[in-house]
Amino acid sequence: MKENDKSAGRRLERIDRGIHARSEDIFALNSWREMLYLLGPRVIPVVALVILGLVAPLYWQRVLVSTAMFALLAISWDMLASTGMVSLGQALFFGVGAYVSGILNHYYGLPPWLTIPLAAVIGSVICTIMLLPVLRLRGIYFAMVTLVLPLMLERIIEATKIFGGTEGISGLGQLPSVDVEFIVAMVAVWAALFGFRRLMNSDYGLVLKGIKDNDRSVMSGSINIYLYKAQALLIAGSIASLAGAFMTHAYMFVGIPVFALDYSIIPIAAAAVGGVGTLAGSLLGAFILVPLNELLRGLGGLRSVIYAVLLVVFTVGLPEGIFHFLQRKYCQFERWVEVS
Amino acid sequence: MSDDVILEAKGLARSFGGIKAVDGVSFELKANQVLGIIGPNGSGKTTLVNLLTGFVKPDQGQILYKGQDVTGLPPYKVAALGMARSFQMVKPFYELPAFKNLIIPLFSSRVRRLAGGKYGDRDAVAKDLLEEVGFERDSQVITQRAGSLPHGYLKRMELAKCMALRPDLYVLDELFSGLSLAEVASLVPVIDKLMAQGATIIMVEHRLRELFRIANQVIVLNFGRKIAHGAPQEVMNDPEVKSAYLGSETED
Amino acid sequence: MITMTIVYGFINSAILVVAALGFNITFGISGVANFAHGALYIAAGFLTYLCLTELHFPYWIAAPAAVIITGALAAVIYRVVLLRVRGLVVSEVIATFAIGLAILELFRFLGFVGFEFTLPVFVDASVPLGNTLVDAQRLLVVASGIVLTVFLWLFTHYTKTGLAFRGIAQDERTALTLGINADRVAALSMAFGGAYAAVAALVILPLGTIAVNEGYDVMINSLAVCIMGGLGSTGGLIAASFLIGYGQIITATYLGTHWTMIVSLVAILIILIVKPSGLFGHQKELEERT
Numbered sequence: 112m113k114e115n116d117k118s119a120g121r122r123l124e125r126i127d128r129g130i131h132a133r134s135e136d137i138f139a140l141n142s143w144r145e146m147l148y149l150l151g152p153r154v155i156p157v158v159a160l161v162i163l164g165l166v167a168p169l170y171w172q173r174v175l176v177s178t179a180m181f182a183l184l185a186i187s188w189d190m191l192a193s194t195g196m197v198s199l200g201q202a203l204f205f206g207v208g209a210y211v212s213g214i215l216n217h218y219y220g221l222p223p224w225l226t227i228p229l230a231a232v233i234g235s236v237i238c239t240i241m242l243l244p245v246l247r248l249r250g251i252y253f254a255m256v257t258l259v260l261p262l263m264l265e266r267i268i269e270a271t272k273i274f275g276g277t278e279g280i281s282g283l284g285q286l287p288s289v290d291v292e293f294i295v296a297m298v299a300v301w302a303a304l305f306g307f308r309r310l311m312n313s314d315y316g317l318v319l320k321g322i323k324d325n326d327r328s329v330m331s332g333s334i335n336i337y338l339y340k341a342q343a344l345l346i347a348g349s350i351a352s353l354a355g356a357f358m359t360h361a362y363m364f365v366g367i368p369v370f371a372l373d374y375s376i377i378p379i380a381a382a383a384v385g386g387v388g389t390l391a392g393s394l395l396g397a398f399i400l401v402p403l404n405e406l407l408r409g410l411g412g413l414r415s416v417i418y419a420v421l422l423v424v425f426t427v428g429l430p431e432g433i434f435h436f437l438q439r440k441y442c443q444f445e446r447w448v449e450v451s
Numbered sequence: 452m453s454d455d456v457i458l459e460a461k462g463l464a465r466s467f468g469g470i471k472a473v474d475g476v477s478f479e480l481k482a483n484q485v486l487g488i489i490g491p492n493g494s495g496k497t498t499l500v501n502l503l504t505g506f507v508k509p510d511q512g513q514i515l516y517k518g519q520d521v522t523g524l525p526p527y528k529v530a531a532l533g534m535a536r537s538f539q540m541v542k543p544f545y546e547l548p549a550f551k552n553l554i555i556p557l558f559s560s561r562v563r564r565l566a567g568g569k570y571g572d573r574d575a576v577a578k579d580l581l582e583e584v585g586f587e588r589d590s591q592v593i594t595q596r597a598g599s600l601p602h603g604y605l606k607r608m609e610l611a612k613c614m615a616l617r618p619d620l621y622v623l624d625e626l627f628s629g630l631s632l633a634e635v636a637s638l639v640p641v642i643d644k645l646m647a648q649g650a651t652i653i654m655v656e657h658r659l660r661e662l663f664r665i666a667n668q669v670i671v672l673n674f675g676r677k678i679a680h681g682a683p684q685e686v687m688n689d690p691e692v693k694s695a696y697l698g699s700e701t702e703d
Numbered sequence: 704m705i706t707m708t709i710v711y712g713f714i715n716s717a718i719l720v721v722a723a724l725g726f727n728i729t730f731g732i733s734g735v736a737n738f739a740h741g742a743l744y745i746a747a748g749f750l751t752y753l754c755l756t757e758l759h760f761p762y763w764i765a766a767p768a769a770v771i772i773t774g775a776l777a778a779v780i781y782r783v784v785l786l787r788v789r790g791l792v793v794s795e796v797i798a799t800f801a802i803g804l805a806i807l808e809l810f811r812f813l814g815f816v817g818f819e820f821t822l823p824v825f826v827d828a829s830v831p832l833g834n835t836l837v838d839a840q841r842l843l844v845v846a847s848g849i850v851l852t853v854f855l856w857l858f859t860h861y862t863k864t865g866l867a868f869r870g871i872a873q874d875e876r877t878a879l880t881l882g883i884n885a886d887r888v889a890a891l892s893m894a895f896g897g898a899y900a901a902v903a904a905l906v907i908l909p910l911g912t913i914a915v916n917e918g919y920d921v922m923i924n925s926l927a928v929c930i931m932g933g934l935g936s937t938g939g940l941i942a943a944s945f946l947i948g949y950g951q952i953i954t955a956t957y958l959g960t961h962w963t964m965i966v967s968l969v970a971i972l973i974i975l976i977v978k979p980s981g982l983f984g985h986q987k988e989l990e991e992r993t
Contacts, residue, residue, distance in 0.1 A: 327506065334527055
């Protein structure tokens with residue numbers, strides 16, 4: 112595959128770095144070098160992060176845990192966007208998951224290792240049911256609904272004073288130790304990334320992506336796009352709700368801040384910075400933005416401004432994102448060729 | 452089966468913002484026939500296709516497919532019953548290999564049902580279908596990015612997408628537009644084969660000469676109304692049809 | 704109680720109309736959903752405040768200055784940012800949303816939080832209406848609502864620019880062939896929307912303090928009335944403002960003020976579920992639903 116960037120007298124040629132024998136999705140690996148070439152970018156980040164997390168001081172360990180949760184939100188956002196559902200409100204899934212686990216723990220006395228998976232499922236079911244009536248909407252109309260729902264739930268809890276009202280529910284159970292928290296978070300985030308990538312690369316994922324590209328064509332293929340959109344909401348929503356539930360127990364508190372705009376904007380910013388549509392880009396974006404956010408803690412409210420500006424810059428100026436750029440550098444080599 | 456009415460439209464009407472795109476169109480179509488729908492630009496052909504296949508809901512009228520009322524059913528249900536449509540504007544999934552473009556219909560529950568509850572090897576089926584519409588077997592065109600295929604291949608891929616559903620009724624919206632004479636000629640045997648297998652075909656076309664070789668009967672639309680319906684030659688001798696076509700040509 | 708509800712409901716509806724007009728103009732003409740509308744409104748408020756207190760400008764300079772600067776800012780947003788993602792509706796929304804967020808949070812960061820941030824009322828008086836006393840500023844909001852709407856109508860029907868606006872709104876492609884520069888008109892429509900947001904701020908903000916969070920509420924309310932009325936339709940906007948305006952006052956009176964915003968939010972949801980093209984929308988239905 113060659114791509115030409117014409118400039119005066121020379122052009123840049125990009126050539127795929129070869130895996131020698133390659134037939135659709137079966138790789139015939141000829142050597143350890145090729146094995147490393149394929150596994151390197153997948154294994155090294157996983158191992159590096161786990162080691163980093165286990166040796167890091169407590170404070171940064173906690174930062175990594177919350178980074179992982181934002182990464183889950185971003186992956187979830189990216190999968191929905193790949194299905195043609197652009198959400199301006201991942202806080203909906205996050206917040207509902209958080210409240211479900213808080214309620215299960217506080218009112219029903221269930222332990223965190225039960226409430227977190229339960230909240231992932233129940234939270235995503237609740238959110239999907241809320242969004243069912245608007246699955247027919249596309250583009251900004253769907254986005255507006257997702258923007259409105261978390262704000263509405265926040266105000267309803269405030270007005271009706273249910274579940275502790277503005278005070279929230281505190282004193283919730285927590286996981287045994289920060290090390291356990293960290294390991295669970297890592298398992299969740301990598302499982303989500305590799306699992307979702309596999310799913311989106313399968314024929315099922317192809318149908319989902321088809322809905323985004325051309326939903327009329329998908330419908331003419333006798334596919335009930337609303338059913339598939341609902342399934343995508345359930346699947347993608349579950350990890351966002353899981354993130355909410357997890358943070359509830361990490362903070363031992365749940366209250367209306369779980370519906371805050373941050374949980375909607377940071378995932379979008381992460382996906383935009385990392386690169387939309389790859390899932391891995393969203394994860395990369397989260398691991399850049401959230402620790403950066405901690406480093407800039409001294410700036411206080413200015414951080415929201417920085418996020419917003421980064422979001423604009425990447426959406427408008429670099430819609431490709433960092434991941435696509437890295438991927439291209441890794442998978443292709445470039446050389447200048449003289450043009451006669 | 453050949454004498455059965457497969458599709459019946461009764462008084463279909465639909466207007467957009469005060470303009471009557473389709474205005475009281477009725478017809479009956481017997482199984483294993485080729486019905487051509489022609490008419491000048493803006494005469495409501497594509498709207499009629501959209502009405503028949505559920506993409507647009509009629510303001511008035513009724514559509515019976517195999518005796519079943521399908522008026523107002525969503526497109527995917529219409530397709531699941533065996534009425535497949537192609538689009539005039541081909542918008543394939545550019546980044547995917549050509550054969551992967553057929554995966555979506557092959558993933559539908561209709562295909563699974565027809566195959567006896569299992570999907571089978573979708574990739575293989577997809578490649579076979581592309582070969583049937585004239586993609587060269589074992590050549591790059593089957594695995595090439597759809598975005599880099601020439602228009603003629605994309606049009607044929609659009610037909611293969613319909614065939615993937617193994618429908619009883621094809622609704623082909625300007626399948627021949629933009630194709631060379633040779634490409635059209637290469638598609639004629641494909642259509643003949645579908646007919647031999649018992650399919651029924653509705654073709655919306657601008658390419659009258661090519662259409663008249665295939666169609667058993669023709670409906671002419673003008674300003675959303677059906678102005679003629681009959682065998683190709685007799686329709687073209689109809690004075691109203693002549694004036695509609697001549698009139699539109701001078702206006703264009 | 705009843706007269707009060709009627710009078711204040713009417714005033715609240717007028718407030719919604721005035722606040723939302725700018726958003727509606729921009730969307731109606733160029734199809735850009737300017738999610739920074741609320742931020743522009745608040746920015747205009749703070750600009751006027753700064754001109755008055757820091758630069759000690761007289762009001763008759765400060766107010767037009769704020770209107771012009773806000774309009775220019777909106778045009779700059781279009782030229783620098785939106786032009787590059789034109790047509791990618793979702794990117795437009797994300798970009799304007801993020802710009803709005805940046806503007807509002809920047810004001811919060813700079814310390815623009817407190818009760819001292821107010822704008823002067825035009826006339827400090829009250830007028831008895833039936834058995835309720837209504838301050839003159841509230842009546843001025845109603846009056847300016849009428850003036851702004853009439854001005855908009857005259858502008859789009861009798862000036863060259865206004866006619867170009869309508870041309871683009873009705874059929875962009877035909878307008879292009881007639882030599883109307885779509886990008887210039889879109890930038891102008893953003894500027895026009897921004898200026899209207901600023902005028903709204905000048906009229907409405909004297910009723911309370913200039914608060915950053917108000918920017919988000921104005922955005923939600925504007926979205927609510929515009930979606931309900933059918934995006935881009937001025938008549939629909941007015942009708943929807945009265946529905947939501949009275950809805951808010953009635954819930955505030957009988958349920959508590961916590962419920963005011965819920966009315967708008969629920970209105971958006973219900974209308975998008977039931978009739979996404981809005982009560983008086985044109986043919987948007989075709990594009991947005993299948």
